[in-house]
Amino acid sequence: MSEWNKESNKRLLELIGSSIKGRRIQQEISQEELAMLSGVSHASIVRLETGKGNIALQNLLSILKSLEMADELKMIFRGPESSPSMLAKASSKKTRMRVRKSQSSTKESSKVWKWGEDKS
16 A cells, blocks of 8 residues: 555645645746636645635636646546447447336236235
8 A cells, every 4th residue: 555545635645735835836936827827726735735715626727737746646547548349348348228018017017906806
């Protein structure tokens, strides 16, 4: 199990924020400039960098793109590539049909039962 899997969510937010702050400083961009580049409020950037609150996923993505970090998401979300033939095969699966009672059994079961009708 990875070290990060053992961390609390709060600690993970702090680590992510610290990483983003480090990249921002490395690129010599101020928080205000990053806010303008990403379209995210200055307050949200401060919260992200300090790990002191949640940030909307769309805002996080905008910040990552502004810092040219979006490609690093490939490491997190890598998976098998879907080829056109795999997509075609997956979409050609037949949908299962519900089993329904026949029309005759529905008519019989819809009759109202009365006392004494079951005698022959």
